[in-house]
Amino acid sequence: xxxxxxxxxxxxxxxxxxxxxxxxxxxxxxxxxxxxxxxxxxxxxxxxxxxxxxxxxxxxxxxxxxxxxxxxxxxxxxxxxxxxxxxxxxxxxxxxxxxxxxxxxxxxxxxxxxxxxxxxxxxxxxxxxxxxxxxxxxxxxxxxxxxxxxxxxxxxxxxxxxxxxxxxxxxxxxxxxxxxxxxxxxxxxxxxxxxxxxxxxxxxxxxxxxxxxxxxxxxxxxxxxxxxxxxxxxxxxxxxxxxxxxxxxxxxxxxxxxxxxxxxxxxxxxxxxxxxxxxxxxxxxxxxxxxxxxxxxxxxxxxxxxxxxxxxxxxxxxxxxxxxxxxxxxxxxxxxxxxxxxxxxxxxxxxxxxxxxxxxxxxxxxxxxxxxxxxxxxxxxxxxxxxxxxxxxxxxxxxxxxxxxxxxxxxxxxxxxxxxxxxxxxxxxxxxxxxxxxxxxxxxxxxxxxxxxxx
Numbered sequence: 001x002x003x004x005x006x007x008x009x010x011x012x013x014x015x016x017x018x019x020x021x022x023x024x025x026x027x028x029x030x031x032x033x034x035x036x037x038x039x040x041x042x043x044x045x046x047x048x049x050x051x052x053x054x055x056x057x058x059x060x061x062x063x064x065x066x067x068x069x070x071x072x073x074x075x076x077x078x079x080x081x082x083x084x085x086x087x088x089x090x091x092x093x094x095x096x097x098x099x100x101x102x103x104x105x106x107x108x109x110x111x112x113x114x115x116x117x118x119x120x121x122x123x124x125x126x127x128x129x130x131x132x133x134x135x136x137x138x139x140x141x142x143x144x145x146x147x148x149x150x151x152x153x154x155x156x157x158x159x160x161x162x163x164x165x166x167x168x169x170x171x172x173x174x175x176x177x178x179x180x181x182x183x184x185x186x187x188x189x190x191x192x193x194x195x196x197x198x199x200x201x202x203x204x205x206x207x208x209x210x211x212x213x214x215x216x217x218x219x220x221x222x223x224x225x226x227x228x229x230x231x232x233x234x235x236x237x238x239x240x241x242x243x244x245x246x247x248x249x250x251x252x253x254x255x256x257x258x259x260x261x262x263x264x265x266x267x268x269x270x271x272x273x274x275x276x277x278x279x280x281x282x283x284x285x286x287x288x289x290x291x292x293x294x295x296x297x298x299x300x301x302x303x304x305x306x307x308x309x310x311x312x313x314x315x316x317x318x319x320x321x322x323x324x325x326x327x328x329x330x331x332x333x334x335x336x337x338x339x340x341x342x343x344x345x346x347x348x349x350x351x352x353x354x355x356x357x358x359x360x361x362x363x364x365x366x367x368x369x370x371x372x373x374x375x376x377x378x379x380x381x382x383x384x385x386x387x388x389x390x391x392x393x394x395x396x397x398x399x400x401x402x403x404x405x406x407x408x409x410x411x412x413x414x415x416x417x418x419x420x421x422x423x424x425x426x427x428x429x430x431x432x433x434x435x436x437x438x439x440x441x442x443x444x445x446x447x448x449x450x451x452x453x454x455x
Contacts, residue, residue: 001078002134007046007070008034010133015142019066019123020054028055037067044083044307046072049145065145066123071138077415080208085197086307087127087139089281092195093306094125094141097278100188101177108184108356114349118174120144120289120302146302151289157400159285159325161334166298167288167321168338171280172345174303175314178277179346180353183369184360196278196311201263213418215259217427218395222443223252224428225436233440244447251455259391266388270313274372275381281308283317285325315382318342319389323442324397331445339382343375386451390442397439401431 002010011034020029030053037047050066071083078084098119102112121144130138154163182189203209226233226248234241255262270276280287280303287305290298310316318339326334350373354366361369371377399407410430413423446452 001074001136002070002138004036004046006134007048010130010140011048011050011068014132015068015124015140016050016052019050019052019064019142022123023054023056023062023064026057029053030055030061044072044078044081044086046070050142065148067120067143067145069139069141069143070133073415075136080418081210081414082199084137085199086309087141088197089199089309090306091125091127091139091141092197093278093309094119094122096195097192098122100181100185100192104177104181104185104188104353108353110353110356114173115177117300118170118303120146120304143304146289146291150291151300151302152291154285154288154290157285157325158327162298163285163290164321164326164334164338165341166290166301167283167285167325168318168342169345170288170301170303171283171317172342172347173349174280175277175317176346176349176353179274179350179373182277183354184357192278193311196309199281199308199310201260201267202258208419209260210418211260211263212258213423214395214427215263215391217424218391219256219259220424221398221428221436222394222439223256225433225440229433229436244444247447247452247455248443251452254455263388263391266316266385267310267312270315270381270385271311273313273381275315275378276311276313279308279310279312279314279317280306281310281316282306282320284321313381313385313388315385316388318382319386320392321389322386323389323393328438328441335449339379340375343378347373347375383450384454386449387446390439390446390451393442394439395427398427398431398435401435401438406430 012032016029016032020027032053033051035049035051037049046069048068048070050068052064052066054062054064056062071078071087073081073083098115101115105112105114123142123144125141127139128137129135130140133140154160159167181192201211203212230245234245282305283303287303289302289304291300293299322331322335322338326338347370351370354361354369358366399410402410406426407430410423410426413420413426417423
């Protein structure tokens with residue numbers, strides 16, 4: 001496994017020179033500086049900021065800021081945290097999926113800027129045995145650092161309306177290109193799908209399973225709170241609450257022992273649907289960068305961190321953001337607004353690409369395909385799988401609401417002893433009943449929307 005020193009050596013001896021070649025064969029690397037970055041939100045990555053001074057020509061010197069990401073941890077941690085799978089899939093997105101989308105646009109006589117605008121510029125995306133790094137499987141991803149261009153993360157939890165609109169506005173076209181490539185280039189789509197490593201939520205009995213650890217704590221916490229505060233949470237004489245309580249008991253009876261089976265059902269049951277494609281997989285506020293205009297409103301957005309990439313229902317990307325990053329008191333109005341906005345952007349992009357390929361589609365086929373992706377069909381599909389977002393919040397929301405000391409401790413335990421009793425107990429206790437009440441409200445909302453009807 002590569003050590004921090006090996007990663008630094010790789011950057012200084014190899015990567016900085018490789019990046020400089022992007023700017024032309026006559027570009028000269030004058031100097032570079034490397035700084036290790038740290039943060040509480042990322043557990044599996046070692047991140048470095050690299051600043052390059054480049055002589056572009058006789059009269060121009062350019063400074064380029066680059067973010068470089070490696071796998072961290074020993075082999076046991078990488079296996080138990082599924083880092084090998086997650087890094088392989090993220091690298092595959094940059095190296096194969098996005099270039100295939102660009103080629104689709106070129107063959108459709110459309111500008112490839114659409115794909116280029118999804119993500120930061122990529123200088124290197126490699127997974128496997130990397131010469132100069134170590135003799136084991138490694139990953140290196142070097143992307144343009146967007147801070148100099150005015151991009152930044154949004155608030156830690158709840159986003160503004162313009163930020164949410166921007167997120168759902170970029171997600172629609174991203175998903176649409178996945179649909180389009182399946183329709184127009186099925187062999188390419190088959191190759192890409194085969195290249196995505198299954199990131200399953202369940203494992204064989206003898207295999208370590210990160211998700212089993214996280215959701216054991218999440219369900220212990222949720223039902224422990226529910227049992228402790230049931231009289232406060234429910235009105236025993238209310239007909240709706242009686243039905244809600246029955247649904248919670250049904251959920252407990254079917255899935256308490258193996259909560260990850262809910263997630264696995266959603267992941268696999270939907271794969272043959274029209275509304276399944278290559279996902280972001282972890283689409284929420286800490287994996288997008290916003291740029292604002294002079295008035296403080298978002299005018300551009302980039303997606304980052306595709307480590308949870310899966311091939312599955314788009315409800316996975318949508319429901320997580322809807323439950324994690326929207327104001328809880330506005331769910332009744334903001335969910336319909338954002339879903340309509342997303343669908344509009346998705347459908348417009350899909351129609352544009354398909355219209356440019358009329359030589360391979362009849363008018364009847366085109367009309368049928370566009371009808372297959374209508375809002376009515378999309379809404380019914382989303383309803384069936386939208387509980388995914390609640391499930392993710394049941395384990396992740398308390399981490400975001402916790403104080404810095406608890407988050408730091410949880411992060412360290414995640415890396416060193418995620419199977420131990422301290423990690424389990426802190427996962428139950430962090431952020432207290434504030435988080436518990438918010439999560440219970442999410443489950444209630446999902447029930448009221450019919451997102452639990454399938455259970």
